[in-house]
Amino acid sequence: MSAAAAVSAAPSTFRHGVHPPERKGATDALPIERMPFVGEYVLPLSQHTGAPSKPVVRVGQRVRRGQLIGEPVGFISTALHAPVTGRVAAVEPRLHPNGKTLPAIVIETDPYDSQRLPAFAPLDPSSLPAAEMVERVQLAGLVGLGGAAFPSHVKLQVPEGRRVQLVVINGCECEPYLTCDHRIMVERPDAVVRGTAIIRDRVGAERAIIGVEENKPDAIAALRAASADIEVVPLRVKYPQGAEKMLVDAIFHREIPEGGLPLDLEILVNNVGTTAALADLFDRGVPLIERVVTVTGPAVARPRNLLVPLGTPLSAAIEHCGGLTREIRQVVLGGPMMGMAQKSLDVPIIKGSSGILCLDRATSVPFREFPCIRCGRCVEACPIFLNPTRLAQLVRAERLDDLEAHHLLGCFECAACSYACPSRIPLVQWMRLGKALLRRRKEAG
Amino acid sequence: MSEIVASVTVMTGLSLVFAAVLAGAYRFLRVEEDPRLEVVEDLLPGNNCGACGEPGCLAFAQRLLDAELAPGKCTVADEATRVEIASFLGVEVGGDEKRIARVKCAGGLSQARSLAHYRGMDSCRAAVLVDGGDRGCSWGCLGLADCERVCTFDAIAMNAEALPVVEPELCTACGDCVDVCPQDLFVLVPESHHLFVQCNSPLVGEAALFPCKVACDACGRCALDAPEGTVEMVNGLPVVHYDREVLPTPAATWRCPTDAIQWLEGKQFAEPEEDAAPRKQRA
Numbered sequence: 198m199s200a201a202a203a204v205s206a207a208p209s210t211f212r213h214g215v216h217p218p219e220r221k222g223a224t225d226a227l228p229i230e231r232m233p234f235v236g237e238y239v240l241p242l243s244q245h246t247g248a249p250s251k252p253v254v255r256v257g258q259r260v261r262r263g264q265l266i267g268e269p270v271g272f273i274s275t276a277l278h279a280p281v282t283g284r285v286a287a288v289e290p291r292l293h294p295n296g297k298t299l300p301a302i303v304i305e306t307d308p309y310d311s312q313r314l315p316a317f318a319p320l321d322p323s324s325l326p327a328a329e330m331v332e333r334v335q336l337a338g339l340v341g342l343g344g345a346a347f348p349s350h351v352k353l354q355v356p357e358g359r360r361v362q363l364v365v366i367n368g369c370e371c372e373p374y375l376t377c378d379h380r381i382m383v384e385r386p387d388a389v390v391r392g393t394a395i396i397r398d399r400v401g402a403e404r405a406i407i408g409v410e411e412n413k414p415d416a417i418a419a420l421r422a423a424s425a426d427i428e429v430v431p432l433r434v435k436y437p438q439g440a441e442k443m444l445v446d447a448i449f450h451r452e453i454p455e456g457g458l459p460l461d462l463e464i465l466v467n468n469v470g471t472t473a474a475l476a477d478l479f480d481r482g483v484p485l486i487e488r489v490v491t492v493t494g495p496a497v498a499r500p501r502n503l504l505v506p507l508g509t510p511l512s513a514a515i516e517h518c519g520g521l522t523r524e525i526r527q528v529v530l531g532g533p534m535m536g537m538a539q540k541s542l543d544v545p546i547i548k549g550s551s552g553i554l555c556l557d558r559a560t561s562v563p564f565r566e567f568p569c570i571r572c573g574r575c576v577e578a579c580p581i582f583l584n585p586t587r588l589a590q591l592v593r594a595e596r597l598d599d600l601e602a603h604h605l606l607g608c609f610e611c612a613a614c615s616y617a618c619p620s621r622i623p624l625v626q627w628m629r630l631g632k633a634l635l636r637r638r639k640e641a642g
Numbered sequence: 643m644s645e646i647v648a649s650v651t652v653m654t655g656l657s658l659v660f661a662a663v664l665a666g667a668y669r670f671l672r673v674e675e676d677p678r679l680e681v682v683e684d685l686l687p688g689n690n691c692g693a694c695g696e697p698g699c700l701a702f703a704q705r706l707l708d709a710e711l712a713p714g715k716c717t718v719a720d721e722a723t724r725v726e727i728a729s730f731l732g733v734e735v736g737g738d739e740k741r742i743a744r745v746k747c748a749g750g751l752s753q754a755r756s757l758a759h760y761r762g763m764d765s766c767r768a769a770v771l772v773d774g775g776d777r778g779c780s781w782g783c784l785g786l787a788d789c790e791r792v793c794t795f796d797a798i799a800m801n802a803e804a805l806p807v808v809e810p811e812l813c814t815a816c817g818d819c820v821d822v823c824p825q826d827l828f829v830l831v832p833e834s835h836h837l838f839v840q841c842n843s844p845l846v847g848e849a850a851l852f853p854c855k856v857a858c859d860a861c862g863r864c865a866l867d868a869p870e871g872t873v874e875m876v877n878g879l880p881v882v883h884y885d886r887e888v889l890p891t892p893a894a895t896w897r898c899p900t901d902a903i904q905w906l907e908g909k910q911f912a913e914p915e916e917d918a919a920p921r922k923q924r925a
Contacts, residue, residue, distance in 0.1 A: 290845060296774020298781075298845070540758035540773050563761045626763055629771045633824075641821075 208411050210433035211446035213580045215613045217373050217436055217534070219412060223500040224376040224493050229384055231504045232517050234306050238280050238508030239545040240266070241293045241301040245346040247273035252302055258285045259307075263314055263486055266302055269335055275348040276338040277302070280486045280506030282310040294530050294537060294544045301545075304508065317482025322395045330399060334475070337484040338548075342470035343367060343378075343439065344531060346549035349471055353399055355460070361400040362463040365448065366393050366472050368409040368416060369432060369439035372532025375552040377489040378469045380502045382409065382416035385473050386423035388480075392472035393427050395479055400465055407469070408444050410434045436534060437611035441466040443580050455581075455607040470551075490546055492518045494555035496525040505546055511553055512542035524557035533560075534612045567620035575614035575624055581607050585614035585624045592631035597638055605631050676707055678731070685727050687718045691794055693816035712736025718795070718814040741815035741830040743797075743808045745910055747783040748840040748902070750803025754782050754854040770824040778853030781842040783827055789819040805911055837873070837882045837890040840910065841902040844878040851900070858902035868894035873903075 243249035250267030260266055260279040267277030283306040291301040320333060334350035341347045355361055366389065370378040382389055389407070397405040407424075409417050411431040420429045432438055432447050442453045445464055453459055459466045467475075470489065477483045486507060493500040498519025505514055511528065515521060521528075529536040530550050546553075575585040583604055591599050605628065614624040682703040690698035694715045696705060705711040706727065713719075713727040714737015728735040747754075755778040760769050766788040769775045775784040785804030797812035798819060806819075810833070820828040827842055841858035843850050850857040860878040867873075872890040873880050880903055882890055892905040904910070 289849065292778075292780075294773075296770075296772070296780065298779075537773050538758075540776055541778070623763055623768075626768050626771065630763075630765070630768045633767065633771060 208431045208433040209447055209450070210435050210438065211443045211580060213577060213582065213613075214435045214437060214443070215578045215616050216434060217616060219434065220373045221376050221379070221412070223374075224491050224502050225379055225413075227376075227380070227500070227502050229377075229380050229489055229502045229504050232506075232509065232514065234281055234312055234506065235509060235513040236306055236308075237286065237510070238283075238304045238306065238506060239291050239301050239510065239543075240277055240280070240304065240508040241291065241299050241545065241547060242267055242277065243293070243299055244277070244507070244547040244549065245275050245340040245348055247271070247275070247348055249300070250274060250277045252288050252300075254285045254288075254302065256285050256287055259283070260285060260304060261315055262312055263317065263484055265336070265484075266304075269348075272335075272354075273348060273351060274335075275340055275350070276336050276484070278338055278484045278486050279304055280508050281306045282312055283307040292541055292544050294539065294547055294550065296537075296540065314483065317484075319482050320479045322399065322479050327399065334478065337478045339471065339474055339478060339485050340548050341468055342474065342488055342548065342551070343468035344535065344549050344551055346547070349467070349475065352465055352467065353396065355400050355465075359460055360463055361402045361460065361465045362404070363465070364393060364397045364400065364402045364405040365441075365444060365459070365464055365466045366405065366407040366469055367439055367441065367444055367466055368407050368413070368420070368469040369444060370413070371410060371434070371436045371439040372534055372536075372552075373436075374493050374554055375491045375532050376493070377491045377502055377551055379413050379416055381470055381473050381489060382413065383419050386416075386419040388473040388476040389420060389469050390424040390427055391480065392467075392474070392476035393424075395475055396465065396467060396472065397427075402465065404428070406430055406448060408432050408438075408448055410438060436616075437580055437609075437613060440580070440609055440611060442609070446580075455604060485548065488546070488548065488550070490514065490550060491552040492555075493552060494529075494557070495560055496522050496555035496557040497553075498522060507548060508545045510543055510545055511539065514546060514553055515542065515555065521555055522557070524559075525555055526558055527556040527561040529554040529556065534616065535610065564621040564623065566622055569620055569622060572619060574617040574619065578613040578617035580611060580613060581609075583608060585628065586618075586622070588631060589622060589624050589627035592627045592634065595634065597631075597635055600631050600635060606635065608632070678707060679703055681730065682706055682727060685719075685723055685730070686716060687723070689718055689794055689814075689816075691718060691814065691816040691818070693717045693814055706731060706733075709733065714738070717741070717816070739832045739834060741832050742810045742813045743815060743817075743819050743828045744831045744838055744906070745783065745806055745808065746827045746829060746840060746842040747781075747825070748805065748856045748904075748911060749777070749779060749782040749854040750801070750805045750911070751785065752803060753856045754779055755852070767822070767824045779843055779857065781825060781844070782854060783825065788822050788824070789828065792818045792822040794818065801911060803911070807909055807911055810908060832884075835882070835884050836905050836907055837868075837892070837894055837903065838906045838910075839880050839882065839903050841879065841900075846878045850878070856900050856902060859900065861899060863897040863899075864894040864903045867897055 248270040251270050254266045262282045264279045266279050269275050283304045286305040287303040290298045293299040331350045331354045339349040393405045405427045407429045412434045501518050528539050569586050608628045612625040686699040694702050696702040713724045714735045756776045757778050758776045760776040766784040766786040787800045789806045790798045795812050797809045798806045801807050815830045843857045846860040850859045862875050864880050865873045865875050869888040871886045895905050
């Protein structure tokens, strides 16, 4: 196809975007460490995009590590598994990283158990029928580990009449500070390559490409050494390259239509962490019970890349990294650009949490807003060519029809506009407010 | 000289032609309008608030003339005005009982635990998008005054506890605060419905009281004390029924450990002076 010609040797990228300081130095050379088990794990039933899982355990019941504790409700939903062997202490509303109080399964760790994983039967992806494979991925609770936590099996189920020609694996990790995907690519290139091959064969794609930003030369080298038939494409370092629309633009210079998916261009995009987890599922039968999280930032004593069981409280992970320094001002779950500031450290690490970022006085500066000086930097930053300052004015005036006409709903809240704004207008918060207003109006009918 | 004469002539001629067109349009294209419409519209308050369900006062006046609505539907006009409109149109005043906006949360600054400092935009609707706001309770008032700003009638004022206090005299039940509140805390309650639950948290027991001292902990005493069937516990909160055979009485509030259920006459939320001498001490 024509896109093939576009893949050239020189690092390519998408148009617009920003390049914030990378600040990955604290953790990009640290190997992934397994975090010791803690006393209690909190597993919100809604850790993914779609309907919350339905609990299948009772309070007081003993559960084994890797046991199914929540089952999917409908197709756009996924399963949930016990991250430790222990006892179900409660099924009750707990604070969720999104700030709401939502139902969660609380598991008390059994301190006398070895926490050895029960022997799961590996699956053979080549002999498994397609429908069963999709179901197995759903029952393994696999979701996109890049941040949006979209159930992976939905992507593997190519809709009737559509096809996928290209599988793109997203190893950009364009958010500053975060290094979890980087370390997975360096330490487990075989799993990434194996997972890529499984996805490619499942959807019947001709080619698979792994896109990696060129600030991770060791990851590019490791992946190239591990793969024979999968291309590894270096990309120029720029934010938000890890957004799937931008990644497709960066590699193939083709745009995904507003409201569309990469599938519209016969492309499937998956994150490297997800791909490695998929390989684990098929080769070792292990469901998604843990993930790699980068605990970093100037206000944490010893930044690390941790392999943590899902449901670990932020406080426990931070404690394991030496605790917070006195300079702490803000703890963000996720990266500095798109992550969510947390009001409580009791919230658990969930499937979509890629990093715990501890910011200090110097890095978390309260903004003072100045009027827009019409410099146009937000327009130049916006990767999807919106006019953020105009949109912010329209939100302020609550002109909802105009917001739709100006394509607010295309915005994926990358915050490049806020980053670029010299007047420090919280543009992305305006965008989010505008989207919330549109959503509310739609619900009201 | 001739240019001046020519231009004056042409301009005069043009204006005469246009005047004739306008006069003709006025005569032949005119839409007959009920003369009462203007009178009624002038009598109405002219706030265009939408409380009656119509897009504005003119549309409401039209519905009045068509006898589809009663003048009493206008909650903004005072009683004298409504009677005047009704007598002018020769209809009943009609309409429903006056309603007041009430707030389903009493978690002010000193009661509801704040877990963090919110430094973003000064708006509840924006704050709720940042980790659900700074409060420990996910259902309560954020205190950033979106309702105060949206109220056309200056009926809402934030008190020292950062809680919105609705002035019943000024409230016209237009519903703007109901629409604007991201936590859906406002309800329009008929004036005679005094028993009201000032909490929106479905949590039960300690879990409810940890984030907020005045939360309903779903102990259910109000439901037991109230006349049969008037108070019912649903999803961790009491629901007051005013459509049963008996009406609720203040008895429902007597044993409430957190004062979450209130017998309201007039404004919500006691003034701080009164608050200094608590009626009950919580263990």
